[in-house]
Amino acid sequence: xxxxxxxxxxxxxxxxxxxxxxxxxxxxxxxxxxxxxxxxxxxxxxxxxxxxxxxxxxxxxxxxxxxxxxxxxxxxxxxxxxxxxxxxxxxxxxxxxxxxxxxxxxxxxxxxxxxxxxxxxxxxxxxxxxxxxxxxxxxxxxxxxxxxxxxxxxxxxxxxxxxxxxxxxxxxxxxxxxxxxxxxxxxxxxxxxxxxxxxxxxxxxxxxxxxxxxxxxxxxxxxxxxxxxxxxxxxxxxxxxxxxxxxxxxxxxxxxxxxxxxxxxxxxxxxxxxxxxxxxxxxxxxxxxxxxxxxxxxxxxxxxxxxxxxxxxxxxxxxxxxxxxxxxxxxxxxxxxxxxxxxxxxxxxxxxxxxxxxxxxxxxxxxxxxxxxxxxxxxxxxxxxxxxxxxxxxxxxxxxxxxxxxxxxxxxxxxxxxxxxxxxxxxxxxxxxxxxxxxxxxxxxxxxxxxxxxxxxxxxxxxxxxxxxxxxxxxxxxxxxxxxxxxxxxxxxxxxxxxxxxxxxxxxxxxxxxxxxxxxxxxxxxxxxxxxxxxxxxxxxxxxxxxxxxxxxxxxxxxxxxxxxxxxxxxxxxxxxxxxxxxxxxxxxxxxxxxxxxxxxxxxxxxxxxxxxxxxxxxxxxxxxxxxxxxxxxxxxxxxxxxxxxxxxxxxxxxxxxxxxxxxxxxxxxxxxxxxxxxxxxxxxxxxxxxxxxxxxxxxxxxxxxxxxxxxxxxxx
Ligand SMILES: Nc1nc2c(c(=O)[nH]1)N[C@H]1C(S)=C(S)[C@@H](COP(=O)(O)OP(=O)(O)OC[C@H]3O[C@@H](n4cnc5c(=O)[nH]c(N)nc54)[C@H](O)[C@@H]3O)O[C@H]1N2
Ligand SMILES: Nc1nc2c(c(=O)[nH]1)N[C@H]1C(S)=C(S)[C@@H](COP(=O)(O)OP(=O)(O)OC[C@H]3O[C@@H](n4cnc5c(=O)[nH]c(N)nc54)[C@H](O)[C@@H]3O)O[C@H]1N2
Ligand SMILES: [Mo]
Numbered sequence: 001x002x003x004x005x006x007x008x009x010x011x012x013x014x015x016x017x018x019x020x021x022x023x024x025x026x027x028x029x030x031x032x033x034x035x036x037x038x039x040x041x042x043x044x045x046x047x048x049x050x051x052x053x054x055x056x057x058x059x060x061x062x063x064x065x066x067x068x069x070x071x072x073x074x075x076x077x078x079x080x081x082x083x084x085x086x087x088x089x090x091x092x093x094x095x096x097x098x099x100x101x102x103x104x105x106x107x108x109x110x111x112x113x114x115x116x117x118x119x120x121x122x123x124x125x126x127x128x129x130x131x132x133x134x135x136x137x138x139x140x141x142x143x144x145x146x147x148x149x150x151x152x153x154x155x156x157x158x159x160x161x162x163x164x165x166x167x168x169x170x171x172x173x174x175x176x177x178x179x180x181x182x183x184x185x186x187x188x189x190x191x192x193x194x195x196x197x198x199x200x201x202x203x204x205x206x207x208x209x210x211x212x213x214x215x216x217x218x219x220x221x222x223x224x225x226x227x228x229x230x231x232x233x234x235x236x237x238x239x240x241x242x243x244x245x246x247x248x249x250x251x252x253x254x255x256x257x258x259x260x261x262x263x264x265x266x267x268x269x270x271x272x273x274x275x276x277x278x279x280x281x282x283x284x285x286x287x288x289x290x291x292x293x294x295x296x297x298x299x300x301x302x303x304x305x306x307x308x309x310x311x312x313x314x315x316x317x318x319x320x321x322x323x324x325x326x327x328x329x330x331x332x333x334x335x336x337x338x339x340x341x342x343x344x345x346x347x348x349x350x351x352x353x354x355x356x357x358x359x360x361x362x363x364x365x366x367x368x369x370x371x372x373x374x375x376x377x378x379x380x381x382x383x384x385x386x387x388x389x390x391x392x393x394x395x396x397x398x399x400x401x402x403x404x405x406x407x408x409x410x411x412x413x414x415x416x417x418x419x420x421x422x423x424x425x426x427x428x429x430x431x432x433x434x435x436x437x438x439x440x441x442x443x444x445x446x447x448x449x450x451x452x453x454x455x456x457x458x459x460x461x462x463x464x465x466x467x468x469x470x471x472x473x474x475x476x477x478x479x480x481x482x483x484x485x486x487x488x489x490x491x492x493x494x495x496x497x498x499x500x501x502x503x504x505x506x507x508x509x510x511x512x513x514x515x516x517x518x519x520x521x522x523x524x525x526x527x528x529x530x531x532x533x534x535x536x537x538x539x540x541x542x543x544x545x546x547x548x549x550x551x552x553x554x555x556x557x558x559x560x561x562x563x564x565x566x567x568x569x570x571x572x573x574x575x576x577x578x579x580x581x582x583x584x585x586x587x588x589x590x591x592x593x594x595x596x597x598x599x600x601x602x603x604x605x606x607x608x609x610x611x612x613x614x615x616x617x618x619x620x621x622x623x624x625x626x627x628x629x630x631x632x633x634x635x636x637x638x639x640x641x642x643x644x645x646x647x648x649x650x651x652x653x654x655x656x657x658x659x660x661x662x663x664x665x666x667x668x669x670x671x672x673x674x675x676x677x678x679x680x681x682x683x684x685x686x687x688x689x690x691x692x693x694x695x696x697x698x699x700x701x702x703x704x705x706x707x708x709x710x711x712x713x714x715x716x717x
Pocket of ligand 3: 024152153154309
């Protein structure tokens with residue numbers, strides 16, 4: 001390893017341990033932890049200089065990682081709630097007591113209602129194979145518990161891209177530098193994928209033009225050559241409008257379309273209606289700019305379209321992602337180095353599902369039903385019945401602060417007849433509603449294996465330090481619960497490394513790109529690149545698409561089964577439908593569209609309790625355009641009430657041209673209990689599902705904004 005141990009003034013001997021950042025970010029960095037040999041304390045976390053994407057540097061969020069690991073609020077032993085739910089008062093219990101109590105409660109629930117009454121809820125606290133994927137499945141499959149539809153993040157785009165191309169593959173990020181035109185669409189890599197930024201800068205130095213399409217002037221947009229600002233949720237129309245111009249002006253690649261796609265003529269006919277004039281009206285972007293961008297995209301080679309998940313968190317997100325996914329095909333840029341579509345590399349490795357979850361074991365009953373995680377509040381309130389939900393086991397997630405329509409979730413978690421267990425590192429907003437709160441290890445204290453969604457490396461995380469206090473990893477806790485429930489299958493008893501070995505071996509059997517990966521090599525090198533055949537490292541360069549037709553499906557008939565038009569189409573999300581827009585109302589009542597994308601210094605709500613990072617983000621804020629602020633009598637720095645049909649929260653107004661008129665921005669990630677009024681932006685967001693794959697619709701959020709003082713005055717009238 002090339003990372004040198006720091007010379008210590010006290011001459012203390014240290015050792016270096018390679019690990020992997022587990023957080024929800026496309027970059028999945030290699031980390032190196034320096035540990036003092038004498039007492040096993042971690043002294044420093046840095047980026048792995050040998051990791052080809054990390055290149056020795058880690059982001060502002062993870063640089064102070066030891067402040068997280070050794071945070072004074074870390075949970076170090078199990079706790080049982082005393083007093084009312086949400087009160088945050090606890091008594092210490094032993095692990096034995098906690099596990100026995102959980103098993104006893106679950107056995108009683110299963111006897112009375114069946115295991116469907118138990119719901120595991122987890123998402124992205126860590127993205128590891130062991131501590132997430134295996135813990136999401138094995139115990140719950142054996143039990144026959146309710147399944148969770150994990151669609152809070154990118155389900156619509158994942159499905160749309162996979163169905164259009166047959167696989168979620170994307171270029172090596174290093175190939176960005178070969179592009180001549182890069183469209184960054186509804187994606188803010190300067191914040192959400194920082195290691196892509198040096199590649200973008202290098203591409204620009206080599207003459208590429210970078211175009212950012214985002215209503216907000218993001219950090220990424222600031223260094224773009226062109227920034228287009230569509231009205232939120234109109235991107236599908238913009239993409240169809242670009243295709244209109246491409247076909248109308250003969251800039252489409254007809255030979256490529258004929259050879260490699262299904263449905264291009266139908267698409268051409270569909271986009272005929274999306275004239276620049278009409279699209280200008282829908283998106284608010286000047287028709288001349290639409291024509292200009294289409295011409296550049298149709299004539300610049302190679303051209304890359306990079307989008308991420310923000311743009312699809314709308315009621316029409318599935319069709320938006322479909323329209324975006326079709327664009328590179330229209331100009332024949334698929335399979336070209338420096339061109340094509342960059343959405344996610346997540347599809348290169350699909351862990352063998354049976355090795356992960358053992359659902360086919362005869363001991364496992366079928367999963368009785370699946371509950372959409374975006375509907376957690378509604379599910380707890382009775383949308384899910386027969387049997388109703390009687391127990392929730394939350395790990396790797398903080399739904400009270402991160403899931404939509406949080407007020408409803410809190411209402412559900414207050415139910416006296418709901419038995420809630422939370423496994424966490426910290427006393428989060430969700431932890432406050434636990435009956436039993438179990439202490440979790442941090443990534444420095446656990447083993448795991450990580451693929452990435454922004455590059456093509458497979459990386460091991462080796463534990464660097466011993467668990468703090470009595471903290472246990474997710475897998476160690478799941479094993480204890482399985483034993484207490486009397487489940488004695490060997491796959492519920494394996495130690496973590498054996499699980500990784502089993503899943504890796506099973507997956508390698510069907511995944512040629514894992515050819516060079518072994519656990520021994522991962523232990524020695526930390527990270528190993530996926531292998532591609534000569535010339536096969538550019539996705540779809542061979543013109544083969546693993547779809548039902550073997551072609552890129554511009555018309556995707558299988559989408560009909562998902563209730564979607566097989567051709568991309570644009571429709572306004574129901575949240576913004578004309579009938580809901582009051583026509584003659586005061587500016588205070590006129591709605592703004594509230595976007596709540598990633599904050600720069602947190603990963604959703606993870607890190608948001610680190611005082612250093614919290615200080616950098618400042619008071620929870622909402623950005624308003626000067627015109628919208630003036631119309632509402634709001635000055636920069638005022639406290640404002642942000643209200644939707646779901647609920648409200650108080651935020652500090654930041655008046656800025658960074659947001660266009662009609663749009664407000666309040667980043668996700670704040671802990672409700674660390675916010676001025678004990679609520680965050682998710683008290684306003686909608687739990688309506690999008691058009692595809694049960695997608696969350698955080699940004700289809702119509703709100704009113706008014707000064708807090710005025711709200712008080714009105715209430716007093
Ligand atoms: N308003 C709004 N809200 C959003 C979004 C948005 O755009 N707008 N985006 C959504 C998106 S994209 C996502 S992915 C979700 C993410 O939502 P969540 O998956 O709930 O992610 P976090 O809020 O970061 O909470 C993860 C929790 O897991 C804990 N954790 C970390 N490691 C471990 C571990 O090893 N074991 C255990 N037991 N716990 C661990 C952390 O301490 C943290 O409290 O949020 C969504 N929320
Ligand atoms: N620092 C940091 N990094 C993160 C995260 C974080 O919380 N903080 N979260 C991680 C997670 S869970 C995820 S899923 C990824 C998300 O990664 P991204 O998708 O890059 O991040 P977001 O901020 O959710 O959304 C990107 C952009 O979409 C824009 N947007 C919203 N609605 C629309 C629209 O209708 N049209 C267009 N064109 N743009 C729109 C927003 O203004 C935002 O700038 O990032 C990951 N990385
Ligand atoms: Mo996400």
